Amino acid sequence: MPPSVGWGFIGAGGVARRRMLPAARELPEVAISAVMVREQSRAEAIAAEFGARAAYQRVEDLLADAAVEAVYIATPPDVHGEQVVAAAEAGRHILLEKPMALDLPTCDRMLAAVASAGVRLAVCFPLRHAPAVRTLRDWLRAGEFGDLIYLRAQLAKWYPLEAGAWRSDPRQAGGGVVMDLGSHLLDLATWLGGPIRDLGAQIATRVWPVEVEDTAVLTLGFESGAQAILDVSFAVHDSANLIEVYGTEGYALAPSPREPTAIVRVTGEGREEVSVGRANVYAAELLDFTAAVRTGAAAQTSGDDGRQNVACLRAAYRAAARATRERPGEVE
Amino acid sequence: MPPSVGWGFIGAGGVARRRMLPAARELPEVAISAVMVREQSRAEAIAAEFGARAAYQRVEDLLADAAVEAVYIATPPDVHGEQVVAAAEAGRHILLEKPMALDLPTCDRMLAAVASAGVRLAVCFPLRHAPAVRTLRDWLRAGEFGDLIYLRAQLAKWYPLEAGAWRSDPRQAGGGVVMDLGSHLLDLATWLGGPIRDLGAQIATRVWPVEVEDTAVLTLGFESGAQAILDVSFAVHDSANLIEVYGTEGYALAPSPREPTAIVRVTGEGREEVSVGRANVYAAELLDFTAAVRTGAAAQTSGDDGRQNVACLRAAYRAAARATRERPGEVE
Incomplete structure (x- = not known):
């Protein structure tokens, strides 16, 4: 088995806390390297609960963590654009919760940043799993x-x-x-x-x-x-x-x-x-994207799928x- | 039990032949007084099959039959208007297959004729039964x-x-x-x-x-x-x-x-x-309208329902x- 991929989790409400982090914890392919939540005590509590090595309150600090190869972004969709662009510019691969953004111009900025940085972007549509x-x-x-x-x-x-x-x-x-x-x-x-x-x-x-x-x-x-x-x-x-x-x-x-x-x-x-x-569709999403990062295979979904959505x-x-x-x- | 109502069946394709006439034959409240089908041999065959006393090839002949108190009309909807107006003018109560007509002006002519003649009109919506x-x-x-x-x-x-x-x-x-x-x-x-x-x-x-x-x-x-x-x-x-x-x-x-x-x-x-x-929804329709004719109670559906449809x-x-x-x- 190839070494696990280091993941940073940006946002830890709803689906991240209830579905993705619990799924990640069970997967040897997925290392929970860092979590980012704006409130410090909550960030630390979630890091402790899921065994993350680091807890951050700011996106840029998580993106500066060398252990983070891929990020899972589960924040409100109005901030997806700036976060995806920042992650791409930091060279991180991105698994993004749906909907991708609030409008198409933002999607286009995200796709351009991802293409320019040569990183992968997938949007979460768990029903495909x-x-x-x-x-x-x-x-x-x-x-x-x-x-x-x-x-x-x-x-x-x-x-x-x-x-x-x-x-x-x-x-x-x-x-x-x-x-x-x-x-x-x-x-x-x-x-x-x-x-x-x-x-x-x-x-x-x-x-x-x-x-x-x-x-x-x-x-x-x-x-x-x-x-x-x-x-x-x-x-x-x-x-x-x-x-x-x-x-x-x-x-x-x-x-x-x-x-x-x-x-x-x-x-x-x-x-x-x-x-x-x-099946645990959340685990399947994490594994699919982890494999895409490691092997270069196509992920189940793409940024273009997110834009079309x-x-x-x-x-x-x-x-x-x-x-x-x-x-x-x-x-x- | 009040005496049965004498029914005339105008048109004997599809739902009339397969559903309504077989249902009518089993109901003591419903007398199959006459059938009208344009082709003579078919009219006679259907009259024989369902025990109708008379077989006609023209609507006006069926409407002139004194035994016919109510008609069931199951013809293509483009001829509903003229047939309903003729039946109303002949003083016959009318149970009409859906859709009532092709357009609202025709519905309005039908409703006016029915109101003027003081007869009942119901449109067949068997799912209500x-x-x-x-x-x-x-x-x-x-x-x-x-x-x-x-x-x-x-x-x-x-x-x-x-x-x-x-x-x-x-x-x-x-x-x-x-x-x-x-x-x-x-x-x-x-x-x-x-x-x-x-x-x-x-x-x-x-x-x-x-x-x-x-x-x-x-x-x-x-x-x-x-x-x-x-x-x-x-x-x-x-x-x-x-x-x-x-x-x-x-x-x-x-x-x-x-x-x-x-x-x-x-x-x-x-x-x-x-x-x-x-339930046999077709029998229920016939019984409902028969009772409305005999007792003056409201039928399950009205001409206004047909017009709204x-x-x-x-x-x-x-x-x-x-x-x-x-x-x-x-x-x-």
Whole structure:
């Protein structure tokens, strides 16, 4: 086994604290070299909890740590741009939480900095590592359902958006549930269905006392002629996460991309339940990017994927505001 | 039991032949007094098969039959207007297949004729009689899921649209799968979610060599602020017919509105499967309208429901053509 890659973790809220750091701790390929959190006592507590050698309060100090070869950035998206540019200029490879940024010009600055520095950038779309999603994609690519007619993907749950939190602040988050869960599903849809030609969106703030939307339905037209429905919400009871693909010769329903479950698959050969098992998608992301850094292989996602995702997100908000269908990437 | 109502069946293709006439034959409340089919030998064969006393080739002859108190009209929608007006002027009550007509001016002429004649008009939306749908509606109205955030309804199947058939002819059918299956779901959505404020639509002709669309996704905004997703297709393998409702305090999934099945219901009290049984929705429609004729009670649906449905259908095609969201009933 090649030596482990030294990772610096920038930001340690939400997914970093609950998912990525616990996953990293279990992986011999991943060395938790440093963590950066603005509040000193919290930085030190997290460093201690996860065995990081160093705790920093400033991004530039973490980037100056020679043990840090790659960074995982899990900060609010409005600061992704400056942090990615700084990391690239410091020669660090970058695994970045979605959404990549709030707008396309920022994405372009990030991509230019990364290209100029010759470092790698990947954006986190963990559903690409979910066994149910990978299985559906394999089947689609193998033509097991004939031509794709449409797909539907859902991420809906009860998730309090609190006033004052960055997720509830349009200036920091760029929006609500579309930027958050919608970002995942737009990438998923692209991964399963190919390039998106246009999209429509309706958004609503139904439950939480915030400016950003807590519920949205997006409809996509793929360049192939197929369609997609994406429904996301922070305002429904419990959680529901269906993925469905419908083709001319078969269809499949995955009750949840993350749970250990079976996909219901209906084709000319009948109806069957196919077990797809379970994976730690966060560990898979870390391993995938670590391997990319070590071996030079392509990571599962790229900065271009992240930019395309932002193009779709911006198009979704334009579509919602204008009550029109919009093309990703058109000038705003 | 009051004496049976004498029914005349105008048109005996598709749903009339396969569903309504077989249902009528089993109901003592329904007397199959006459059938009207343009081709004489077919009219006589169907009359013989279902025990009708008379077979006609012309609508006016059926309407002149004194035994006919009510008519069931199952002809292509482009001729609904003239047939309903003729039936009303002949003093016959009318149960009309959906969609009511191709446009709102025709609906208005029909409603005026019916009002002037003092006869009843109902439009067939059989899903209102499906146990799963009625159960979902009861739960929603009882507030068992808190506030409705969104719902999704699907009618998707493999159904050949043949060149030359009225269903494939935009002049006769007014469109494709939206006019056909979409009409059902637009009424269902209204019945479950209330008045529709606006809607978006994307349509596609993916599989069949016809002018009309075989696949569509509609997204609705209700006046309540809730949303709906409606997906319909004649281009996907087998059939899939999910209905889902999501509220702040619970949600439910009905795998199919027509099959004998259980609704999955998730609330604060946990997850349960609730058996809803099975019903012959066509028999239920006939009985409901027969009772309305005999007793003066309101039928399950009205001509106004049919008109509102056409307003939504027209808005869907405008939305698809213009790539905008449209309000039902706006001037075209």
